Amino acid sequence: MGSTSNTSVNYNYDNSGPDLIDGNTYYWNVGTSLDDASSWHDVIRFVYSSDPDNPVASNPHIYLYHDFNNSNNEMYTLDVSVNILDPQGPGDISTVTMQDPDNTVYTLFDDGQHADNGSGDGTYGLSIQFNNQAPAIGDYDFTVTDGSGNTGSATDVLDNIIGSLSNLSPAIIRL
Numbered sequence: 001m002g003s004t005s006n007t008s009v010n011y012n013y014d015n016s017g018p019d020l021i022d023g024n025t026y027y028w029n030v031g032t033s034l035d036d037a038s039s040w041h042d043v044i045r046f047v048y049s050s051d052p053d054n055p056v057a058s059n060p061h062i063y064l065y066h067d068f069n070n071s072n073n074e075m076y077t078l079d080v081s082v083n084i085l086d087p088q089g090p091g092d093i094s095t096v097t098m099q100d101p102d103n104t105v106y107t108l109f110d111d112g113q114h115a116d117n118g119s120g121d122g123t124y125g126l127s128i129q130f131n132n133q134a135p136a137i138g139d140y141d142f143t144v145t146d147g148s149g150n151t152g153s154a155t156d157v158l159d160n161i162i163g164s165l166s167n168l169s170p171a172i173i174r175l
Helices: none
Strands: 025-033 039-047 056-068 074-085 093-099 105-107 123-131 138-146 151-158
Touching: 056 138, 074 093, 074 138, 074 151, 105 123
Parallel strands: 056 151
Antiparallel strands: 025 039, 056 074, 074 123, 093 105, 093 138, 138 151
């Protein structure tokens, strides 16, 4: 059995494999079968960390929606999310924030109501609306702080805003 305190763990059939990298997400396929042909399997997702104290922020995402409302005003929505793990457990998470390129700081939630999947699943999120103004292009920095003041961080980049089609009329087909 490999040690999880190093940067490598013995795995695979020959007890070897590439080094695990801090902050990377891995998938472990676990399966069993019996002589009567019944079987069970599951895929377990985990984020590797060699640090026993600091929380881990992984898989940060910035999703931009650009649209027009009924008054033909431009609307922008950012759905932001990040996965959070803490060695002391999910109850040790104190705050999860995101800072945008304009240095505005937003608090993210894991309650199933803020673009964050289900409540208590470790995915923190927020939906931010901008009326008639595009969000800033650049780095969006996510930070998690636990009850002991330990931190972890991750970054996603919004590098382009694609225009939305407007003033479209239905096509008229003449036969």
